[in-house]
Amino acid sequence: MDTRLSSVSLLAGLVLLLHGYTAWAVNVLMEDRVEVLKGETAQITCMFTSDDGIGALTIQWFYALKTGEKQRIYYQDATVQSVERGTQFTDRIAVNVTAATGEVLLTITDVQLKDQQEFTCLVTSLTDSYSEGRTKLLVFERPDYLSIEGSQTGIYADKDALAKVGFCEVKNGFPKPNIIWYRNNTPLQPIADVVKVVHSTTMESSGLFSVSSELSLKVMKEDKDAQFYCEVSYLVPGGTKMIETNRINITVYYPSTEVHVWVESPKGKIKEGDSITFNCHGNGNTPSVYAIWHKEVEYELQNNMLILENVTRDHNGVYECISTDMETYEDLSGNATVFVHYLDAAVVLPGEMELDQGEEVTATCNALSSLQTHTAWFKDGQEVAVGHTLRLKDANFDTAGMYTCVVTVPEIDGMEKMESLRVNVKGAPEIKKTVETHFEESLANKVDLICEVRGFPAPDVVWTTSDGKVLEPKSHMKEMDSIHSVVTISVTSDLTAFCNASNKYGADALTFNITAIRPPTPIPPKKIRKESNGVIIAVIIICILLLAILGSVLYFLYKKGKICGRSGKQDLTKEKSGKDNIVVEMKGDNTEDAILLGVNGEKLSPSNQ
Template structure:
């Protein structure tokens, strides 16, 4: 009975298995590609459908070798999960299976360039249903910032063949970056006038470095052109772009004209100025440039010529000549320069001696290329304008130094001057100081000054009342006379005399010095200024003292202690109930008279 039952069950199972094989099929789907940056983590998903449970499936992962063969890296069934040994993924992969969603995920950590391969997900059911899917893993690396270098030498325009402009380089990108050249924001395409040579280097890291060189048939217009490179590179999910800084190139092209002008000074030029010429052609070609003035040639550096401290002899035409160093052809341009001048001032006469009351004229002239203005100054003040100076009714005040200043109003700072020295003859005249009476303490020293006008310069001698000659401390001759000073040591009252004389006469001045014993002498003028204030203070103090004295006397009177005659006798009389006694002191008779309450005199016997 049991044997028959077992045979029946086995036959049924075989039937069921044959029926399942007819309709049970595993299906797998995967993305075409998975993109990731180098060093990141990649996740490759394998979606499957199967009527078998997860325990009835065998899951395997492979990658495709460069030869096309498959290399297994992972195996899983109902009983085990195995990562294959000795592959490049052994230590970096992990597989997760989600039965509910039918998803198998292969995770690869720290993706490297060599991981850019095709991966196979193979799923097999117990009923021999097998399906697989394939995904390519793409790895990316951003390149370094690109660099650009222009040619260091200039480029000649209108050459028959392209000239090298510069090179661009971008390093360490994956996949290989692309370089495009631009001129003024317009991409340059390879043509007869444009040549681009690119080279690629695979670094030891497996990354790509690209270098591109641009050659171009340069035109004159390229002197202001900007050249730069655009680098494009792939990243996961798209494309990125970066640019270099723009560069300019030096373009050599021949001149068609030469220009020369005075850069400085602006406006009119005067003797002593520095002239700066700007001299160059309108081309940009290696050339020799010089300036010619008469038979004199000046070398031009950096298109500039500087002539310092010019004179009127440097007026005239200046020719700027530019010679092409390739063709030796010359071009020139011209400019005219005029250097204005102002000759030295001539004053006639420049020295004059006059008697008091006389009249005299002086003239002042200076030759100039421009209109001039003439003015006369004395002691910093303008005293006359015009070429002629009139001196009338001269006095000692007229004597002195007169400056004739000639200016050119059209040019700032263009002026010259000369002087006229005027001496007025006459007897000495001492200018009396404000104070000649001086008080000084004994043993001090006082400085006395004496200003004497007159011409010829007076002789000054200092003396005292006893005929002693004092030694002069200093003596200075001035335009109108002499200034003399002497130092006197005060030992007692003294009178010092300033004696001045010349061939026309003499004059004298006396200083009265009073010697005082005070530690500090007060100058007379200070005494006078302070005397009024001192007197007022003394009066106030006296009034206060009198008031105090009166109060004391009244107090003593009340106490009955006022003395009698001449202060020698005491008044000791008792006060009566009705009489009050007042003592009247008379200084002329020294008698004391007793007065009654009503002012009546008492008999002398009552005293």
């Protein structure tokens, strides 16, 4: 402590000594304002120039109180750097001095709204030359809540009084935010008896501002499609920002001047059996009651719609829709004309025919309709004639059957009527001969015999066998001019069966032949005699001896020169042996000597070879 006081005294003495010779100047330069968001860090710069070194200068920071007085928050000289205690900045400031550039930087952390003050930087030399600068610290806060709400009730148009359209609110901004109303992207300015905007500002306990705004208008019919919204502008460091609310619509009531009624469905022409949906609407939207009248009958509407199901030609005529305004009780009406097309049932004459074979006849088919029709005849799914008339020539069994007359209206899908004509051709039975009539089947198996007969009247069919037995059919399907009969036979032997068909015009028959297949007679297996082991061994020994004899003969012929070219080297001086010796050459694995065995098993020396 004594050393510091001595240093200060020495420095002060030196400055006073020099002061007698020279006047030292100090100059300070600062920004007018520094802007920062609430909660962030602010930096205020004080630039100074001086002929003295930093050690000869005293630097002080102040902020202005509401009374106009200055409160020091920082002091620095050649020996001391200190932050004033008991101020709102005591724990949140730091000062950094850069002598080379003449810069003093005041840093304030966690800036609050109350920090929005004027700060003074005072630089003094030892010769009492001084200079000061001032910077205004401006604090900003973005609004954190923005909402818009439209009128919850419908508004009647063209009323003299202004109606409340919407309410906007923005909260917790600093400085105070500003609200502007828009209609279809056009800002709304107050106009007497037309547009009214009322703003209200509230300062919260935090010091932040909340602003609300209410819009009232003289509502016109055109406002039913208008979009309203609010634009909020607020200050931030370095400029201004804007945010917008979402768009809202309002319900505008306006009376109808016209009423329209139309058929919603079906589209196009209407036919009997359809369901008709009427739609009735006025060009206004005030609460109204709708009703439809037809031939002095009133129909109530549901959701402005009327549905008539399964309509007939009696529903033809004019339908009038009447709208009653529930505020003015005035009536408006509109009308639509409906025509229901029809197609009566088809009539076929005659309704049924019985023809002789070779006969030619004509049938007709007609149906009354409100539109042009198309008529066609079908048999077994195939078209056989077009037009109202069906001509049958040279009738036979192929002519017989069911004919269908189909009458359609080409202009309307699904408009169709049908009627049938049964044609029978009289004649003796004819049995279909293309079925299988010959069968080969194993005993105990079953065979189905099928007999298909046509003729009119429908013939009687009887199944019999060659021995006169009558068989009961398994199935027997009878139609007006045909029979389909099936009999099942169990195969026990060869059999001949007959399908006999007859009516009053004649008879026909078909023969079925069944051949029974008998299983082959089993052949008993041959007995195999078992020979003794001794016999088998004897046979093997005999085979070996025969092979030995054959080998001896071949070797003898070889020695005599009869084979393999040895005849030129035969010894002519050697006496012929009185006894032919048939030998077999045997040679062991470990000796070069060959032993010749005679027929009797005698050993022969090599010289006798």
